[in-house]
Amino acid sequence: MIEVEGLCKTYGEFAAVVDSTFSVEAGEVFGIVGPNGAGKTTTLKVLAGLVDPTDGEVEVAGFASDDPEMRRQLGFLPEESPLYEEMTPLSYLRFFADLYDVPREAANERIEAALDRLELDHRERRLGDMSKGMKRKVAIARSLVNDPDVLVYDEPASGLDPVTTNSVLAFTRELRETGKTVVFSAHNLYHVESVCDRVAVMNEGRIVARGSVDGIRERHGETTYHVFTDVLPARTDALAEVFGDLDALGDPADDRASLDAATEEIGDRFRTTVPTMDAVEAVREAAAAADGEVVDIRTREPNLEDVFLDIVGRPMPGRYTGGGGGAGDSDGGDPAPEGGERDATRPTEPPEGTE
Numbered sequence: 001m002i003e004v005e006g007l008c009k010t011y012g013e014f015a016a017v018v019d020s021t022f023s024v025e026a027g028e029v030f031g032i033v034g035p036n037g038a039g040k041t042t043t044l045k046v047l048a049g050l051v052d053p054t055d056g057e058v059e060v061a062g063f064a065s066d067d068p069e070m071r072r073q074l075g076f077l078p079e080e081s082p083l084y085e086e087m088t089p090l091s092y093l094r095f096f097a098d099l100y101d102v103p104r105e106a107a108n109e110r111i112e113a114a115l116d117r118l119e120l121d122h123r124e125r126r127l128g129d130m131s132k133g134m135k136r137k138v139a140i141a142r143s144l145v146n147d148p149d150v151l152v153y154d155e156p157a158s159g160l161d162p163v164t165t166n167s168v169l170a171f172t173r174e175l176r177e178t179g180k181t182v183v184f185s186a187h188n189l190y191h192v193e194s195v196c197d198r199v200a201v202m203n204e205g206r207i208v209a210r211g212s213v214d215g216i217r218e219r220h221g222e223t224t225y226h227v228f229t230d231v232l233p234a235r236t237d238a239l240a241e242v243f244g245d246l247d248a249l250g251d252p253a254d255d256r257a258s259l260d261a262a263t264e265e266i267g268d269r270f271r272t273t274v275p276t277m278d279a280v281e282a283v284r285e286a287a288a289a290a291d292g293e294v295v296d297i298r299t300r301e302p303n304l305e306d307v308f309l310d311i312v313g314r315p316m317p318g319r320y321t322g323g324g325g326g327a328g329d330s331d332g333g334d335p336a337p338e339g340g341e342r343d344a345t346r347p348t349e350p351p352e353g354t355e
């Protein structure tokens with residue numbers, strides 16, 4: 001339903017999106033995640049035909065993204081959706097249905113259905129007097145008035161309270177059940193994990209991982225073990241092998257705050273996080289050496305947040321050369337500092353997809 005091949009978007013000397021390739025199947029919910037400034041909104045705007053690509057091929061529902069017909073097949077929810085404050089939800093949505101030449105009866109049915117599913121009351125209230133969550137729901141309903149096959153949502157649940165967030169996410173999941181194809185961006189990885197079939201992780205303009213959430217987790221995340229002991233594990237040679245440094249486990253005499261993150265005091269227990277079963281045994285030995293024992297072991301599967309930190313925490317092949325780059329710079333900040341050079345021509349390694 002959506003094919004993106006080698007998409008590049010540059011603003012002057014700055015590459016907002018670099019050689020991005022992905023596809024979205026019909027009826028799929030596809031998430032784009034990444035830190036501020038990663039290029040998510042730019043990608044979505046290209047899909048919605050609002051921004052022209054500098055290079056690459058983009059096809060949505062069989063139309064090139066610069067084909068005006070494509071926009072009729074698509075519903076776009078911008079990150080900020082200013083609404084006409086003096087209108088009510090009903091008058092506003094009917095106005096947009098008219099713009100799309102939707103017959104009045106079909107429009108009314110569609111609008112009522114969307115507002116019912118989004119649980120939006122106060123349909124005659126002035127939009128200017130509505131809460132942020134209500135306005136977001138109206139904007140989502142607007143994306144559906146033309147009954148598009150493809151929905152492109154930029155941060156649909158950002159800044160909403162937990163109840164409204166759940167309602168919007170549940171609605172997004174339901175869209176898949178009605179056969180829609182949805183692409184959405186999010187900062188909140190839980191949102192993506194709970195809704196998407198597949199995701200692309202973007203960082204500094206590039207797709208750095210792509211595939212099913214489980215596939216990405218398997219490739220980039222590691223299972224860890226939480227070993228609970230009734231004493232602070234002693235410094236033993238076995239633990240030194242695991243952590244490479246005995247000091248990493250701290251000293252019982254030290255201030256608790258100085259303990260390494262590997263061991264945490266939780267109530268009357270100590271929890272040491274280790275990467276392998278051999279390391280679990282090393283903790284068992286270290287607990288015995290301190291006259292204690294292991295009281296519980298829990299396996300912890302990586303979540304998308306762990307994966308994200310793993311991927312995004314690594315230095316990236318930069319948008320600039322000599323201008324810093326690296327994860328610490330991806331603050332959504334503005335284009336190149338003076339003298340910074342963009343390396344838009346640098347060949348990129350295609351991410352290993354699991355599709």
Ligand SMILES: Nc1ncnc2c1ncn2[C@@H]1O[C@H](COP(=O)(O)OP(=O)(O)OP(=O)(O)O)[C@@H](O)[C@H]1O
Nearest residue numbers: 011016035036037038039040041042332333334335
């Ligand atoms: N019109 C523009 N002119 C110049 N630079 C732009 C323009 N639009 C976006 N950028 C830059 O491109 C980069 C990517 O922006 P984009 O909005 O796509 O990121 P994002 O991943 O959606 O970020 P956020 O999560 O903060 O919304 C940013 O550094 C941004 O400043």
